[in-house]
Each structure stands twice: as C-alpha cells, then as structure tokens.
Amino acid sequence: MPKLGLVAFAVAFSLVWSSAFIIAKIALVRFDPATLLALRFGASALLLAPFAARDAARVGLIVGALNNAAYLGLTFCALQLTRPVVVVGIVSCAPFVTGGLAAAFGIETVKPSQFAGFALGLIGVALVTGFDLTGANVEGVALAAVGVLAFSAATLILRARGGGRSALALNFWQSLAGAGLLAPFALANGHALTEISGARPFEPSVLALLYLVVVVTLLGMAMWLRLIRIAGAAGASACHLMNPLFGALLAWAMLGSPLRLADFLGAAAIAAGLALALGFAPRRPTGSG
Numbered sequence: 001m002p003k004l005g006l007v008a009f010a011v012a013f014s015l016v017w018s019s020a021f022i023i024a025k026i027a028l029v030r031f032d033p034a035t036l037l038a039l040r041f042g043a044s045a046l047l048l049a050p051f052a053a054r055d056a057a058r059v060g061l062i063v064g065a066l067n068n069a070a071y072l073g074l075t076f077c078a079l080q081l082t083r084p085v086v087v088v089g090i091v092s093c094a095p096f097v098t099g100g101l102a103a104a105f106g107i108e109t110v111k112p113s114q115f116a117g118f119a120l121g122l123i124g125v126a127l128v129t130g131f132d133l134t135g136a137n138v139e140g141v142a143l144a145a146v147g148v149l150a151f152s153a154a155t156l157i158l159r160a161r162g163g164g165r166s167a168l169a170l171n172f173w174q175s176l177a178g179a180g181l182l183a184p185f186a187l188a189n190g191h192a193l194t195e196i197s198g199a200r201p202f203e204p205s206v207l208a209l210l211y212l213v214v215v216v217t218l219l220g221m222a223m224w225l226r227l228i229r230i231a232g233a234a235g236a237s238a239c240h241l242m243n244p245l246f247g248a249l250l251a252w253a254m255l256g257s258p259l260r261l262a263d264f265l266g267a268a269a270i271a272a273g274l275a276l277a278l279g280f281a282p283r284r285p286t287g288s289g
Contacts, residue, residue, distance in 0.1 A: 006231060006278055010239040013223040017239075018246035020216040022254055023208045030205035031195050033076040034186040039196070039209060041068055041178035044217040048172035056165040059157060060173025066154035068178025073185070074147035082140030088244050090144040091151075092125040095241065095277065098152040099234035107160050110234045117276025118234075121241035124269030127262045128244045152237070158225065159233035167225040175217065231278055238277035241270050 027036050041064075078087045095118040102108040162170055186192040199206050227236040245267050251257035 003278065007275065009223070010227060010231070010236075010274065010278060011242065013220065013227055014239050014242035015246050016215060016220045016223065018243045019250055020212060020220070021243070021247050022250045023211050023216075027205050027208035027212060030199060030203070031209070032186070032189060032191060033080075034073070034182055034189065035192040035195055036209065036212075037068070037072055037076070038179050038182040038186040038192075040212045040217060041175040041182065043209075043213045045172055045175035045179055047213070047218065048168055048175060051166060051168035052172045053166055053169035056162075056169035057173050059161045059165065060170045061177045063154045063157055063162075063170070064174030064177025065181060066150040066157070068174055069181035070150035071147045071154065072178070073182060074143045074150070078140045078144040078147065080140075081143065082137035086136045086141065087144045088129050088247075089125065090141065091148055092122055092129075092241060092244065094148050094151055094155075095121070095234060095238045097148055098155050098237040101152055101156055102159070102233050105156070107156055108232050108234055114234060114238075114277050117273040117278075118238060118241070119273070120276065121238060121270050121273025124266040124271075124273060125241055125244050127266030127269060128248055130262070155228060155233045155237055158228050162225065163229060167222050170225060171218070171221045174221070235278050238274055241273060241277075245270055 024036065031039065075087060075091065078090075096115070099108075099110040099115060099118060103110045158170070224236065227239060231239075245263065248257070248259065248263050252259050
C-alpha cells in the first residue's frame with residue numbers, strides 16, 4: 001500500500017475506533033460496563049459464527065482474552081477509579097511498549113525514527129488531553145498500565161502468529177473469548193438481566209450498542225488486523241495516538257464540547273509523529289504458526 005494510502009487508512013481506522021468512546025457514553029446510560037462489553041462481543045461472535053475456522057482458534061482466543069477482556073475490562077475499571085485524562089495518557093504509551101517488546105523479542109525491527117514519532121505523537125496527546133498525573137488514583141493507574149501491557153501483547157501475537165489466517169475467523173474467536181470472560185462479571189453485579197430485559201429496541205442505548213457491534217467490533221477490528229499486517233505491530237499501535245484527537249472532535253460535533261488551541265497544536269504534533277511512525281516498513285515476522 002502506498003504511504004499516503006496507508007496514512008489515509010490509519011486515519012479512517014482511528015476515526016472508527018475513537019467513535020467507540022463517544023458512542024459508549026450513550027450505551028452506558030442503560031448498561032453497566034461489563035454488561036455492555038459482554039453483549040457487544042457476544043453479539044459480534046454470533047454474527048461471525050459462520051466464519052469460525054479452527055486454525056484461528058488458538059490465536060484468536062488468546063488475543064481475545066488479552067485485548068477484548070483484559071485491556072478493555074481493565075481500562076473500564078481504571079476509568080471508574082481515576083480521571084479519564086489519566087487513563088487516556090497511559091493508554092497512549094502503547095506504541096512505546098509495543099515497539100519496545102517487538103524489538104526485544106525480534107518480531108520487528110523498530111527504528112529510532114519510529115520511536116521519535118511515538119514521542120512526538122505522545123506530546124500531541126498530552127496537548128489534547130492536558131495529561132496530568134496529579135491526584136491520580138494509584139490503583140487506577142496500575143490497572144490502566146496492565147491493560148496497556150495486555151493490549152501490546154495481543155498486538156504482537158497477531159503480528160507474529162495471525163498472518164495467513166482469516167480476519168473474520170480471528171475476530172470470531174476474539175469476540176467469543178471476550179464475551180465468555182466478561183459475562184460472569186456482568187452477571188455478578190446483579191443488574192445485567194434487569195438492564196437487558198428493560199431495554200427497548202430503538203432507544204439510544206440499544207442503537208449505540210448495535211453501532212459498537214457492527215461498526216467498531218466488526219469493521220474496526222477488521223481494519224485493525226489489516227493495519228497490523230501492512231504497517232507492523234509498532235506502526236499500527238501508533239495509530240491509537242490519534243484517538244484522543246478524534247475523540248475531542250467527535251465530542252465537539254456530537255456533544256457540543258468546546259475545542260481549544262491546544263487541540264490543534266496537538267493535532268499537528270500527532271500528525272507529524274504518525275508520519276514518522278508509519279514512514280518505515282518493518283521487517284516481516286519470522287514466525288508462522
């Protein structure tokens with residue numbers, strides 16, 4: 001894929017992925033976080049069941065446990081303990097973690113210029129979010145940090161072992177793992193059945209859930225797998241640096257949140273950092289099975 005095409009694809013992916021944060025706010029009016037995630041992945045698993053190829057089961061289940069259950073579950077828990085801006089800032093460190101682990105384990109060659117791009121993008125994220133650890137809850141920070149490790153591990157497993165396997169099959173097993181691991185937490189709070197039974201088909205929270213299933217989980221995950229294959233684990237992970245920016249833009253468009261000069265300065269830094277991160281082709285992984 002040409003570099004400009006890759007950047008355009010990365011921007012489109014981030015826009016889809018970032019919309020989940022805004023749409024989730026609508027869905028969470030009715031559903032608690034564990035119930036929302038369990039329903040989201042349960043529904044996507046049902047839709048993807050016809051594509052459940054066995055050769056993708058092991059990789060898909062492991063990645064689903066790490067990404068769909070651990071990363072998203074821990075991030076939701078962290079959001080309940082500390083300020084969202086702190087969680088966003090920690091999650092934005094994922095490119096450094098992913099790139100470092102990729103180089104350490106020989107999965108990819110990550111050049112210094114790419115790490116410079118990660119750093120520049122992180123500066124942009126800090127401008128957009130006003131990242132400040134002052135008063136942050138230690139437990140919330142720890143949960144978010146473990147979530148980032150889980151996300152990075154899932155990305156690297158997809159890079160090293162996901163090649164050649166159907167993206168639809170991988171997504172099915174990921175969704176199945178996420179739904180299975182999160183369902184007990186949803187049922188444990190005692191409200192899940194009441195939340196589900198009281199829902200009406202066309203109420204905003206239900207429509208938001210459907211959006212998360214179809215657009216974010218089905219389309220967004222397919223785009224994510226494609227990005228990992230063409231840009232590498234570190235390069236694909238860098239695309240998440242754009243999430244705070246698109247989150248701010250979508251919040252302005254949909255919720256009326258104001259935009260600041262810092263948002264535009266941050267956007268410029270993120271764009272420059274992403275160009276550096278995606279400007280170098282990583283070495284293809286040697287693992288195959």
